[in-house]
Amino acid sequence: MSKSFKLVEPRGAEAAPSTSAQPAPETDWPLCFICQETTPESLTSPSQNTRQDKGSSYSILAGHLRRFNELGLLPNSFLLSRLDEGSGVEAALSANNARYHKTCRLRYNKTKLDRAEKRHLKIGADEEEEVVDRKRTRYLSRPSSTETKHQEVKCFFCGEAPGSAGLHEAATFQLDSRVRSCALIMDDMDLLTQLNVGDMVAQEAKYHRNCLLNLYNRAR
Numbered sequence: 001m002s003k004s005f006k007l008v009e010p011r012g013a014e015a016a017p018s019t020s021a022q023p024a025p026e027t028d029w030p031l032c033f034i035c036q037e038t039t040p041e042s043l044t045s046p047s048q049n050t051r052q053d054k055g056s057s058y059s060i061l062a063g064h065l066r067r068f069n070e071l072g073l074l075p076n077s078f079l080l081s082r083l084d085e086g087s088g089v090e091a092a093l094s095a096n097n098a099r100y101h102k103t104c105r106l107r108y109n110k111t112k113l114d115r116a117e118k119r120h121l122k123i124g125a126d127e128e129e130e131v132v133d134r135k136r137t138r139y140l141s142r143p144s145s146t147e148t149k150h151q152e153v154k155c156f157f158c159g160e161a162p163g164s165a166g167l168h169e170a171a172t173f174q175l176d177s178r179v180r181s182c183a184l185i186m187d188d189m190d191l192l193t194q195l196n197v198g199d200m201v202a203q204e205a206k207y208h209r210n211c212l213l214n215l216y217n218r219a220r
Contacts, residue, residue, distance in 0.1 A: 025082045029096040034104040043099040062090040064108045157211035170200035182219035
């Protein structure tokens with residue numbers, strides 16, 4: 001007697017989730033193309049306005065919506081891309097004789113756009129001014145070249161700060177020549193290395209008077 005087998009899925013097994021992408025939202029043109037909601041408010045369209053060309057009205061409205069979108073002021077629920085059916089927003093509005101609530105239309109009129117533009121420009125100007133202020137603060141808090149130079153001045157011989165005794169500046173080549181002679185006599189390689197950079201006058205070398213006298217005494 002032959003045996004047959006039947007594959008049975010375990011109970012409670014869940015179906016694999018669908019990997020298909022969610023379809024892009026489409027505009028329900030019989031509704032207000034802006035809010036896509038049914039409300040007691042009646043709908044209107046440029047075709048009902050005999051004083052203005054239909055195409056011109058849609059063109060102006062499309063331009064306003066694009067600019068609001070660039071400023072990031074359209075609500076998340078209002079995707080401007082859903083109004084574009086391939087030939088641009090203006091063409092889609094005209095082809096579908098798009099209708100809207102007047103209250104929805106007023107949210108994106110020229111007055112509201114001008115105010116939004118001014119706020120955007122003010123924010124940009126404030127941010128730029130803040131950057132300038134930060135740079136100015138850093139510049140003012142940075143020590144001047146004179147202050148930095150003064151802070152870095154040290155004795156040519158001992159490498160210490162001026163202290164209460166103060167420092168004298170090398171002003172003659174005779175001083176440089178005598179210091180070199182002392183360095184050679186004592187075979188002071190550190191001092192000779194400093195002197196090899198250039199003469200003491202050119203280096204604007206400064207020194208403690210006692211350090212110079214000690215050098216002379218040690219070289220005797």
